[in-house]
Amino acid sequence: MKLLLLLCGVLLLGNLHAQGLWPAAHIRQIQSRVLKEQRTYTVYVPQSAHDSLVGRQRYPVLYVLDGESQFQNTATVLEQLSWQRVLPEAIIVAIHNTDRIRDLTPTHIKSGLYMDQRGAATSGGGEAFTRFLQQELMPRIDSTYATAPYRMLIGTSLGGLFVVNTLLHHPDLFQAYVAIDPSLWWDDAKLVREAGNLLAQPKFAGKTLYLPVATAFKEAGDTVAAAARNTVERRAFLAIPDFITELRKHPASGLRWAAKYYRTEGHNSVPLPGTYDALRHAFSTHQQLSIDNVALLEPAVTKLRAPVLQDSLLAVCRAVSRQLGYTVRPPEALVNRLGYTYLARKEFAAARAFFQLNQQNYPDSFNVYDAMGDYYSAVGDKQNATREFSKALTIYQYSETRQKLQTLQAKGGGKNVRNPDSR
Known part of the structure; x- marks a missing residue:
């Protein structure tokens, strides 16, 4: 379907301008028996999930903590890079807070280095919040949306602390973990002190961790000075570097991880x-499908013959599938454009x-039959063109396709005037 070529380039920008910033995002609520309260979350679903012209697919799910403040960060990056095929399209579930300190902390403390007694009063509810995710929210999302078997957990600060605790104590809940400048100082860096024994267990195969660390406005000399003292302040300051040291000590854990210091x-x-x-780290292999990879995916540039190009595309998708742990099919819009x-x-x-190839991978798609109808029309096979357009219209009634079918029928579309295989 030729229209799909235009949709690939302008659908995203057109929707953002015409319908507001996040037309595909909706606020939802769930009554939690575990937490004994109603919880709010924002769900973003890719536009393609609602597109009647293309085949159905399943999407990775990104669970974002501090959803009311961190949703737009994630949605902005995802929208831009998935449109460019650097990242796969994905669902975002951004969880809003009620009692942030309660939900995101793994242990109860009376007070701490950055927490007074009043602030810490409800701390230590992290395990209950984990049960809420596992027993209530995740099943709700999986039963409501077209989810792939790939989940990522993203958290910042105390949210990053929760991410690390989930990775170490509940590694099977997610495939990817993102702990942004995590508050590993919590409870006198207790989680860091536990990390060595937990990472020594070979239970992290296929899991990914990315650890962004902010260092601006932190005095460089403090590290050396703090290291000379065995104090709460010293352990708090060195909590993240100490955790990174533990990660380096345990390569046999199977965890694919990276840390980056952001100096500015x-x-x-x-x-x-x-x-x-x-x-980018979690979905690093997916970049091979990027629109910038013209040497592989652009027929006007590539030196590959068409059959080799198709084989190379399939090889990339197999590599992406291995990294993510489930089958990733060649993108319908990309294959459509190549055709x-x-x-x-x-x-x-x-x-x-x-x-x-598109018909094999997306048999429920209107587009793949309409496109094949255009192919048969181009080679003069009216009988097969009629069949393909008719099949497309059983999936979706599209006026342009109806007109193409009527034109064929008016010209005697029931007769096969040319054998396409003779070309």
Whole structure:
């Protein structure tokens, strides 16, 4: 379907301007029996999930803590980079706070280095919040939306502390963990002191961790001075570096991890660049599908013959599938564009091969049958063109396709006037 070529380039920007900043985001609520309260979350679903012209697909889910303040960071990066195919399209579930200190802290403290007695009064509810995610929110999301078996947890500050605690104590809940400048100083760096024994267990295979660390406005000399004293302040200051040291000590854990120090970012400014880099890290193989990879994916540039190009595309998707742990199909819009590119160049065998690939991968899509109808029309096979357009219209009634079918029928579309395989 030729319209899909236009949708790939302008749908995102058109929707953002016409309907507001996040037309695909909605605020939802769930009554939690675990937490004994109503919880609010924002859900972002890609536009393609509601597009009647294309096939259905399943999406990774990014769970974002501090949702009321961190949703836009994640949505901005995801929208931009998924449109460019640097990242896959994904669902975002941004969880709003009620009692942030209660939910995001793994242990109860009476007071701490950055927490007075009043602030710490409700602390230590992290395990209950984990049960809420596992037993209530995640099943709700999986039963409501087209989710893929890939989940990421993103948290900043105390949210980052919760992310690290979840990774160490509940590694199977998510495939990817993003702890942005985590508050590992909590409870005299208790989690850091536990990390060595936990990381020594080979239970992190297939898991990913990204750790952005803000260092702006922190005195460089404090590290040396603090290291000379075995104090709460020293352990708090060195909590993140000590945790990174533990990560380095345990390569056999199977965890794929990376840490980055942001020398010009402070604690409150690091979430945006940290989220960008974290998503790039988790989905690093997906960049091979980027629109910038013209040497592989642009017929006007690539030196590959069409069959080799298709094989290379499939090889990239297999690599992406291995990294994410589930089958990732070649993007329908990309394959559609390749098919039409070869069709315009009258390389009919190549065009048909790409259109057939889409039919194999997206049998419920209107577009793939409409595109194959255009192929058969181009080679003069009216009978098969009629069949494909008719099939497309059983999935979605699209006026342009209806007109193409009526034109064929008026010209005797029931007769096969040319054999496409003869070309």
